[in-house]
Amino acid sequence: MIPARMAPHEARVSGCYAELDAVEVALFVTCLTDTFFPRVGEAVVRVLRHFGCRVEFPEGQTCCGQPAFNSGFDAEAAALARRMIPVFEPYEQVVTPSASCATMVKTHFPELLADEARWREAAARLAAKTYEFTTFLREKLDVDIGAHLSFDEPVTFHFPCHAREAYGPDDLHNWLAGGKQADLCVPEHSDLCCGFGGLFAVDYPEISGPMLADRLEDLAASGARLVICNEGGCTLSLAGGAHRRGLPLRFKHVAECLAESLGLMEPER
Amino acid sequence: MSTPTAFRQRVCEAVADERVVRAVHLATWHKMEARAESMRQLRDPEAIRELAAQIKQHTLENLPHYLEQFVAQVERSGGCVHFAADADTARRIICDIAAAHGTKLAVKAKSMTSEEIHLNDALEAAGVRTVETDLGEFIVQIDHDRPSHIVTPIIHKDRQQIARALVRETGCEYTEDAEELTAIARRYLRDIFRRCDLGITGVNFGVAESGTLCICTNEGNGRMSSTRPRVHVALMGIEKLVPRLRDLPVFLKLLARSSTGQPLTVYTTLVTGPKRVDDPDGPEELHVVLLDNGRSELLTGEFAEVLRCIRCGACLNACPVYRNIGGHAYGSVYPGPIGSLVTPLLQGLDEHAELPRASSLCGACQVVCPVKIDIPGLLVRLRVRTRRSQPLLKRAAIRLWKWMMKSPTRYAWVQWCLSRLLPDCRDGWSRGGPGPLGAWTHCRDLPIPPKQSFRKLWRERLSDER
Ligand code: SF4
Numbered sequence: 001m002i003p004a005r006m007a008p009h010e011a012r013v014s015g016c017y018a019e020l021d022a023v024e025v026a027l028f029v030t031c032l033t034d035t036f037f038p039r040v041g042e043a044v045v046r047v048l049r050h051f052g053c054r055v056e057f058p059e060g061q062t063c064c065g066q067p068a069f070n071s072g073f074d075a076e077a078a079a080l081a082r083r084m085i086p087v088f089e090p091y092e093q094v095v096t097p098s099a100s101c102a103t104m105v106k107t108h109f110p111e112l113l114a115d116e117a118r119w120r121e122a123a124a125r126l127a128a129k130t131y132e133f134t135t136f137l138r139e140k141l142d143v144d145i146g147a148h149l150s151f152d153e154p155v156t157f158h159f160p161c162h163a164r165e166a167y168g169p170d171d172l173h174n175w176l177a178g179g180k181q182a183d184l185c186v187p188e189h190s191d192l193c194c195g196f197g198g199l200f201a202v203d204y205p206e207i208s209g210p211m212l213a214d215r216l217e218d219l220a221a222s223g224a225r226l227v228i229c230n231e232g233g234c235t236l237s238l239a240g241g242a243h244r245r246g247l248p249l250r251f252k253h254v255a256e257c258l259a260e261s262l263g264l265m266e267p268e269r
Numbered sequence: 270m271s272t273p274t275a276f277r278q279r280v281c282e283a284v285a286d287e288r289v290v291r292a293v294h295l296a297t298w299h300k301m302e303a304r305a306e307s308m309r310q311l312r313d314p315e316a317i318r319e320l321a322a323q324i325k326q327h328t329l330e331n332l333p334h335y336l337e338q339f340v341a342q343v344e345r346s347g348g349c350v351h352f353a354a355d356a357d358t359a360r361r362i363i364c365d366i367a368a369a370h371g372t373k374l375a376v377k378a379k380s381m382t383s384e385e386i387h388l389n390d391a392l393e394a395a396g397v398r399t400v401e402t403d404l405g406e407f408i409v410q411i412d413h414d415r416p417s418h419i420v421t422p423i424i425h426k427d428r429q430q431i432a433r434a435l436v437r438e439t440g441c442e443y444t445e446d447a448e449e450l451t452a453i454a455r456r457y458l459r460d461i462f463r464r465c466d467l468g469i470t471g472v473n474f475g476v477a478e479s480g481t482l483c484i485c486t487n488e489g490n491g492r493m494s495s496t497r498p499r500v501h502v503a504l505m506g507i508e509k510l511v512p513r514l515r516d517l518p519v520f521l522k523l524l525a526r527s528s529t530g531q532p533l534t535v536y537t538t539l540v541t542g543p544k545r546v547d548d549p550d551g552p553e554e555l556h557v558v559l560l561d562n563g564r565s566e567l568l569t570g571e572f573a574e575v576l577r578c579i580r581c582g583a584c585l586n587a588c589p590v591y592r593n594i595g596g597h598a599y600g601s602v603y604p605g606p607i608g609s610l611v612t613p614l615l616q617g618l619d620e621h622a623e624l625p626r627a628s629s630l631c632g633a634c635q636v637v638c639p640v641k642i643d644i645p646g647l648l649v650r651l652r653v654r655t656r657r658s659q660p661l662l663k664r665a666a667i668r669l670w671k672w673m674m675k676s677p678t679r680y681a682w683v684q685w686c687l688s689r690l691l692p693d694c695r696d697g698w699s700r701g702g703p704g705p706l707g708a709w710t711h712c713r714d715l716p717i718p719p720k721q722s723f724r725k726l727w728r729e730r731l732s733d734e735r
Pocket of ligand 1: 577579583584607634637638639642
């Protein structure tokens with residue numbers, strides 16, 4: 001038996017593998033990560049396994065419907081919610097690398113389906129068992145994120161606005177600052193939007209563009225070339241903007257940093 | 270392609286005006302820093318915000334009761350209350366009061382509500398010269414401009430423009446010295462104060478239990494406008510009430526801090542009734558005009574909480590959209606995040622359907638709002654109401670996308686297409702393209718997705734690695 005107070009990764013160290021496999025996690029990888037950043041998905045899997053989880057990937061998953069929801073297309077978003085809920089129904093817990101998709105599931109699914117007796121409870125169940133990746137590490141696995149990070153170059157960060165429900169800019173700051181040899185270059189504005197905002201970037205590129213420019217200016221001025229950003233949408237926007245401008249910025253999810261620091265993945269330069 | 274909308278045109282002009290963009294960036298960042306610093310000085314800023322939100326929400330939920338109490342108290346203290354169901358009625362009431370006193374010259378303290386009803390135009394048309402006495406509003410007025418911020422009307426102007434406007438109006442000698450400029454305006458306005466016979470102010474808070482009007486200014490012009498002239502007209506939205514005098518400190522603590530980072534505005538004027546028999550000064554008449562103009566309709570619906578707003582302007586200062594497009598692009602008296610809610614709600618969703626969509630929903634506004642209005646959440650609710658008026662092509666595209674996302678097979682097919690069919694413009698990055706692709710790559714490149722998506726990776730090696 002694992003002592004009740006022992007965190008799973010401590011238990012792992014003490015060798016209780018069989019019991020640990022009982023921590024079952026379904027990965028909700030999100031459509032952007034799946035499509036554009038498979039390495040982030042891989043990192044999440046490896047880190048979760050490292051800390052004693054058995055990871056499943058329900059292949060029926062697609063998109064949570066967030067873009068439609070944010071644009072006011074409730075019916076379309078609800079349709080996707082209804083198909084996503086059963087996909088994850090069989091699992092004990094669901095973990096996702098994206099805080100905004102976690103919020104979609106945890107907050108907006110129950111809102112969207114509040115009037116549908118058939119779905120209301122299932123939506124609430126999924127909401128209760130879904131975790132944003134870093135929240136899951138901290139709250140369910142008792143992992144001190146900073147203690148496992150190490151960097152061999154200066155690092156800065158972009159705080160994703162939609163992560164606020166999961167963690168704040170100060171948390172992100174503290175994890176990175178806690179990393180070994182971390183030379184943390186704090187951007188002038190610690191929580192400035194990158195201008196993505198889902199369909200907003202496509203609806204109003206005239207506004208999204210200058211917002212992106214402001215954020216990139218901040219990041220480039222930080223002095224670091226490695227930017228930690230835990231949200232696929234933001235990374236897509238920021239990396240694309242950096243590429244357009246020829247800025248030498250690289251972007252990583254904290255899961256990738258953890259996987260590299262823990263020796264679970266080859267460092268990517 | 271359809272022609273760009275008026276809103277989009279204004280946006281394009283605004284973002285191209287480097288001078289204004291720079292001025293607004295500097296000013297808003299400065300205010301944000303000042304706000305953060307002054308909020309830190311409160312023992313428990315979060316608790317105060319929560320309390321402020323609750324007091325306002327409670328007041329709104331019991332508004333008929335508090336309005337009744339407020340009206341009774343204003344009348345008891347010798348004031349006269351007028352109800353204006355809409356802007357037109359409010360303008361008429363105020364013009365009638367001016368006419369009844371044969372007013373030729375009126376002074377006005379800064380009031381967004383008076384901007385909302387376009388009061389100045391109505392008074393001018395009725396032959397009443399109305400002079401703005403807030404320095405910023407005064408500059409706007411003599412420069413035939415419009416305010417671009419609800420607290421700092423000339424946030425978009427630099428010192429040279431202000432100097433030129435003052436030279437033109439007062440015939441003074443050109444100077445860019447801030448103190449001299451202020452002194453020039455002060456002398457000019459003092460003379461107006463001396464001669465005017467009607468004073469118009471807004472109201473920051475109306476206290477229901479006592480009928481007291483609370484007016485906050487930094488220049489003392491609110492106090493001058495409400496005491497010097499023979500007649501004081503106070504125009505207030507019906508949502509401006511707070512129940513008790515002892516609720517005021519909660520809001521006074523937050524208002525100036527949120528606006529400018531001051532612990533308190535320089536002048537906080539409390540007015541209860543007109544001049545009493547043994548008062549040495551004060552107006553002989555006090556008229557309180559209560560404006561509805563669409564507010565009572567909001568009270569019972571899902572947007573009621575927008576009426577908690579105390580017009581501090583913090584959400585504008587925090588907003589990265591406002592920072593880049595400035596106030597005028599919104600095409601409304603109320604710009605910024607709160608404007609994108611209030612304008613369509615009070616002035617018609619059809620004309621202003623774009624405003625709620627012109628936001629990344631980053632929530633910076635909500636973080637700073639002293640009464641904790643869920644601005645991004647409400648913007649989404651407004652988007653729901655305008656989904657049917659979205660372009661046909663967009664609606665069809667969203668439906669098609671939903672159909673694609675409903676099946677993992679079709680979803681994987683979309684991934685396959687993206688990774689193979691996007692044109693490679695430079696080492697794995699794409700640019701340009703039709704519709705949304707062109708819009709996305711307007712200011713950024715698009716990485717071509719790797720051929721091996723995560724789900725392929727999972728199937729091929731990750732699933733059975735342990
Ligand atoms: S919405 Fe909130 S932050 Fe914006 S002006 Fe109103 S009270 Fe201030």
